[in-house]
Amino acid sequence: MTAEATQPPAFQPDSGPPAPVTAPREKTAIPKNPGRRELGMKATLLFPNKEIVEQYYVPLIYTACRTCYSELTPDDIFDRAATGQIDQAKMQKLISGVIESGHGSTIEHVVFTFGISGVSRTLSHQLVRHRAGVAFDQQSQRYVTFKGASTMLPASIEDAEPELRDAYNEQIAGSMDLYGQLVGAGIPGEDARFVFPNATRTNLVMTTNLRALIHMSGLRLCTMAQWEIRRLFQLIRHEIFQVSPFLGSFLAPKCVALGYCDEMGNRDEHCPIRPHKDNVLGAWAEKSKAAKAAGRELTVK
Numbered sequence: 001m002t003a004e005a006t007q008p009p010a011f012q013p014d015s016g017p018p019a020p021v022t023a024p025r026e027k028t029a030i031p032k033n034p035g036r037r038e039l040g041m042k043a044t045l046l047f048p049n050k051e052i053v054e055q056y057y058v059p060l061i062y063t064a065c066r067t068c069y070s071e072l073t074p075d076d077i078f079d080r081a082a083t084g085q086i087d088q089a090k091m092q093k094l095i096s097g098v099i100e101s102g103h104g105s106t107i108e109h110v111v112f113t114f115g116i117s118g119v120s121r122t123l124s125h126q127l128v129r130h131r132a133g134v135a136f137d138q139q140s141q142r143y144v145t146f147k148g149a150s151t152m153l154p155a156s157i158e159d160a161e162p163e164l165r166d167a168y169n170e171q172i173a174g175s176m177d178l179y180g181q182l183v184g185a186g187i188p189g190e191d192a193r194f195v196f197p198n199a200t201r202t203n204l205v206m207t208t209n210l211r212a213l214i215h216m217s218g219l220r221l222c223t224m225a226q227w228e229i230r231r232l233f234q235l236i237r238h239e240i241f242q243v244s245p246f247l248g249s250f251l252a253p254k255c256v257a258l259g260y261c262d263e264m265g266n267r268d269e270h271c272p273i274r275p276h277k278d279n280v281l282g283a284w285a286e287k288s289k290a291a292k293a294a295g296r297e298l299t300v301k
């Protein structure tokens with residue numbers, strides 16, 4: 001997020017397109033993702049497996065959607081859906097429409113549990129900020145005494161000048177060494193861990209319903225997200241695609257569903273996945289002005 005003070009004034013529809021606030025950056029196509037390197041992290045879908053997803057998940061969501069508009073009872077609808085009496089394409093069409101309309105409770109009925117390992121504490125702190133529709137359990141630094149805790153090396157530091165990279169590595173090794181000395185001297189692990197850097201790796205179990213997963217993916221697959229958590233959600237999306245390409249297709253940067261980018265940091269559109277909303281509104285204002293000048297009102301088709 002950008003500090004409040006650096007924000008330009010809000011765009012007023014009648015005042016024409018907003019003036020550019022930052023020097024335009026080069027359009028880079030989709031920004032390079034350093035997280036594509038082998039980072040030693042894993043995300044594994046623990047539950048459900050493909051058979052369960054195929055047999056029950058789409059029928060379950062369909063049942064939730066259909067119940068709203070049907071005289072049939074939920075168990076009748078589910079029975080028909082889960083025994084192949086309703087066409088898959090028909091179920092998917094209804095579900096897609098309902099998701100696009102934002103009727104999100106229908107997709108809270110299915111959950112996914114992931115085993116996440118080897119991610120840094122920097123990542124886990126961001127991940128556990130998600131509160132709605134998601135549960136976490138994380139490896140304890142109190143109850144686990146680490147004998148060689150491993151750490152994450154960011155690509156920018158790996159590629160930095162050798163002296164800088166060595167200084168980083170020494171600092172990390174020094175912290176880990178001191179941790180060992182403290183534990184060896186009888187200091188409890190819960191206190192010795194205070195020397196751990198943010199780079200320390202950790203493991204979590206995360207269970208999330210589909211609505212929360214789509215929301216989190218929208219934020220974390222965005223190119224404005226931090227590289228490590230973006231990489232994690234790429235792995236998560238891959239896992240969902242393995243069990244259901246249909247459900248996996250809803251995991252995308254938030255701009256894909258919105259149709260525009262709403263990130264302040266992308267006003268210069270250096271990330272070109274979708275146009276920035278300021279430019280969309282700006283184009284609309286220009287069109288509206290031209291229409292007024294021609295003596296007609298602009299109508300939405």
Ligand SMILES: Cc1cc2nc3c(=O)[nH]c(=O)nc-3n(C[C@H](O)[C@H](O)[C@H](O)COP(=O)(O)OP(=O)(O)OC[C@H]3O[C@@H](n4cnc5c(N)ncnc54)[C@H](O)[C@@H]3O)c2cc1C
Pocket residue numbers: 001129130131132215216219220224225226
């Ligand atoms: C690119 C990026 C940069 C970030 N930078 C910072 C930063 O600098 N500092 C910082 O502190 N955080 C930062 N965050 C974290 C961010 O502010 C959120 O805390 C985090 O993304 C969790 O998302 P969420 O609030 O949508 O919560 P979720 O728990 O995922 O909630 C999902 C949705 O449920 C609704 N909801 C949940 N709880 C409530 C509630 N109590 N009341 C009303 N509605 C609710 C909201 O609509 C919410 O969007 C950043 C996140 C991103 C993606």
